[in-house]
Amino acid sequence: MTWLSVILFVLAALLILMACVKARRVRSWRESLNPSAPEVPDAAFVVARIALIGVAIGCVVVGARGLGVEDGSKWSDDELKSAVEQAAYELDGSLYRVDESGEPVVHTDDHETRIETEVAENGGGDAPQSGVDAGPADGNTDTDAYFSVSANGADAEFCVHIERVRSKKDDYTPPGLDEGTWTQLAYRLAVTSREGAC
Incomplete structure (x- = not known):
């Protein structure tokens, strides 16, 4: 259970890092891969950031509950x-x-x-x-x-x-x-x- 919680915490950190990437950097990276792709609107980046942060919060909550369950199943x-x-x-x-x-x-x-x-x-x-x-x-x-x-x-x-x-x-x-x-x-x-x- 501890390893699952650690994986969830690491995943949450990666998702938050992804949410912090600037739109300009994503656009330039996307343009280098596919120059003819249509422009991504700013609203799409806002929605993506909200979704990434929401999933990161969910990972932290589930990881913390997992640690609580493990602690409650063992004696100190x-x-x-x-x-x-x-x-x-x-x-x-x-x-x-x-x-x-x-x-x-x-x-x-x-x-x-x-x-x-x-x-x-x-x-x-x-x-x-x-x-x-x-x-x-x-x-x-x-x-x-x-x-x-x-x-x-x-x-x-x-x-x-x-x-x-x-x-x-x-x-x-x-x-x-x-x-x-x-x-x-x-x-x-x-x-x-x-x-x-x-």
Whole structure:
């Protein structure tokens, strides 16, 4: 997209240069090529200049919009940093329950998806809503996991650490059952982030 915009800007400059050529010079050049050609009226030069300048303005507008579209389709390092910090803040303290068998309701694969979604949603500005990758580190468990977060267009990389912390106060026993008969155990997520790969 950048090359297309550059070509359009160069074309606009050439069109403006063409519009600046004096009528006398065009007439003498035309006469040297074809001496018997009829004379071109001044009004034709005015119309040609207006058309050339109009097309040049169109090239500049389309080129500028192309650069804007390209900028909006890639992440910058600052956008990614801000989005990762905000995502970690929003995920920190999230409630996390286990099912009847004691298995976590959310596994590390789901953490990966949650991080990618939160970062994309917190991009702000003209950051795209896609292109985020949260790659899990080797040796992750359901209770302690690290994810390297990167994004399309950004050179920076961030490490998000998610730790599952037991939260007895958030345990859930359905109404009508005695506590301990069937209880969903509750955990809270402790989430932090730092710059650099995990």
